[in-house]
Amino acid sequence: MNCNEIKDMLPLYIDGELEDEEKKLVEEHIEKCENCKKELEEYKKIIYMLQNMTEEEPPKGYCKRLHEKLLKTKVEKKISTRSRWIKYGSIAAAFVLVVSVIYTTSNLRMGSMSKSESNISYDTTMQATEAPAMPEIADEKGDGTYGVASEENAKAKDDSVMMRAAYEIQDDRELKIIKSGSIITQTEGYDLFINELLLKVEELGGYTEQNNTNVSSIYNDKKLKYGYLKLRVPQDRFNELVVFLEGSSEINQKNITETDVTKEYYEKDNQVKNLELQEVHLRELFEKAQTVEEMLQIENELRRIRTEIDALNINLSDIDDRASMSEITVEVQEVLKANITMSNRDNVWERAKEGFINTINGIVELGENLIVALISLLPVLLPLLIILIIIFIKFKKRKLK
Numbered sequence: 001m002n003c004n005e006i007k008d009m010l011p012l013y014i015d016g017e018l019e020d021e022e023k024k025l026v027e028e029h030i031e032k033c034e035n036c037k038k039e040l041e042e043y044k045k046i047i048y049m050l051q052n053m054t055e056e057e058p059p060k061g062y063c064k065r066l067h068e069k070l071l072k073t074k075v076e077k078k079i080s081t082r083s084r085w086i087k088y089g090s091i092a093a094a095f096v097l098v099v100s101v102i103y104t105t106s107n108l109r110m111g112s113m114s115k116s117e118s119n120i121s122y123d124t125t126m127q128a129t130e131a132p133a134m135p136e137i138a139d140e141k142g143d144g145t146y147g148v149a150s151e152e153n154a155k156a157k158d159d160s161v162m163m164r165a166a167y168e169i170q171d172d173r174e175l176k177i178i179k180s181g182s183i184i185t186q187t188e189g190y191d192l193f194i195n196e197l198l199l200k201v202e203e204l205g206g207y208t209e210q211n212n213t214n215v216s217s218i219y220n221d222k223k224l225k226y227g228y229l230k231l232r233v234p235q236d237r238f239n240e241l242v243v244f245l246e247g248s249s250e251i252n253q254k255n256i257t258e259t260d261v262t263k264e265y266y267e268k269d270n271q272v273k274n275l276e277l278q279e280v281h282l283r284e285l286f287e288k289a290q291t292v293e294e295m296l297q298i299e300n301e302l303r304r305i306r307t308e309i310d311a312l313n314i315n316l317s318d319i320d321d322r323a324s325m326s327e328i329t330v331e332v333q334e335v336l337k338a339n340i341t342m343s344n345r346d347n348v349w350e351r352a353k354e355g356f357i358n359t360i361n362g363i364v365e366l367g368e369n370l371i372v373a374l375i376s377l378l379p380v381l382l383p384l385l386i387i388l389i390i391i392f393i394k395f396k397k398r399k400l401k
Contacts, residue, residue: 003029006036014043176265176319177258179238179326183245184253190225190334193249197229197330200244206233206325219336227332238326245330265319272312275305 006029012018013026030037187193190213198208210230215223233241245251279302286298374381 003033003036006030006033007039010036010040010043013040014047173262173266175260176262176323177235177260178319178322179235179256179258180322181238181242181254181256181326181328182331183242183251183255183328184331184333185245185249185251186333186335187249188335188337190227190332193332194227194229196248197231197245200241201231201233204233204237204240206231206237206241208232209327216333222336224334224336225332226334227330229330229332231328231330232325233328235324235326238328241328249332261319261323265316268312268316268319272309272316275309275312279305279309 006026009018009022009026013023018026030040194211194213198211201208208229209232210228212229213225213227216226217224231241242254242256246254282298282302282305286295286302289295289298
């Protein structure tokens with residue numbers, strides 16, 4: 001046993017807690033080792049000093065003060081624990097109060113909003129049902145001749161017409177949603193993909209508005225094509241076409257938009273109806289006009305109204321067309337088929353074995369190449385070696401002389 005182990009066992013040796021064999025080993029080591037023997041003597045001196053120390057009495061009142069201090073510490077600990085619980089409870093109560101106030105406020109706000117909305121709808125219905133009737137327009141002047149009605153009556157009639165058109169029931173209105181999309185995709189077989197796409201569009205009841213194809217690049221005598229198509233399909237079949245494109249090609253970019261133009265459509269439709277009512281009224285006045293000047297003025301106004309009606313009808317027709325037949329543009333890029341094969345990686349031992357064999361084969365191959373090179377150069381090296389031997393012999397003879 002070494003000194004470190006013996007030093008660790010010395011306290012147990014002094015206390016008599018070692019077994020006989022261990023005690024014997026310690027004693028044999030101490031007899032031979034001066035350092036461990038001195039260590040043992042130091043331990044014995046310390047123990048002797050501790051055992052012979054005189055006991056001293058604590059100061060008067062020390063025990064009482066210590067007891068009071070311990071009690072005070074215990075009370076303070078209880079108070080701090082109680083205050084901590086009160087603090088956390090106050091925070092939780094405040095949080096619950098804040099959440100309750102927010103919830104109550106939001107409910108009251110939603111209730112007032114729903115009430116105001118119901119009042120608005122009620123007022124609108126009342127106004128629609130209580131719209132004033134159109135005032136009568138005079139057909140004759142005071143002198144018995146026909147002419148244009150008074151400005152007040154005409155204005156009242158126009159206002160009543162506008163009010164009737166504004167408060168028409170809107171529940172039966174058809175939604176006008178314009179769907180459109182643009183897709184950029186890739187395919188490995190351009191011609192096959194385009195043919196399948198055109199057949200799918202025809203199957204869905206749509207048509208091809210634009211179809212452009214050109215060669216984007218040439219790789220190993222293969223022409224890679226690029227195409228741009230603008231397709232129109234019924235709105236209810238739009239999603240089917242998108243799903244087909246996603247399933248038959250590799251989508252790189254897809255943008256789909258849906259625009260609600262219902263309000264714009266029916267506002268224009270109401271304008272058309274109001275203008276048509278004005279046109280009817282002006283035609284009645286045109287028939288009753290007596291002078292050429294009145295006829296020219298009415299005719300100019302009719303021309304202006306007719307122009308506005310035609311422009312609005314064109315806009316309405318365009319919205320109907322875009323809402324019924326959705327548009328989608330497709331950019332197709334042909335790419336080469338990737339031929340990439342991934343080999344399974346061997347484990348470490350197989351790779352090490354393979355590397356060792358390759359190294360041995362390389363050394364053998366190098367030796368073989370050296371032998372072949374020496375044999376190949378033998379016709380040159382042999383005469384050169386003979387010449388060197390002759391020179392060496394002559395040089396040695398000359399040195400001996």
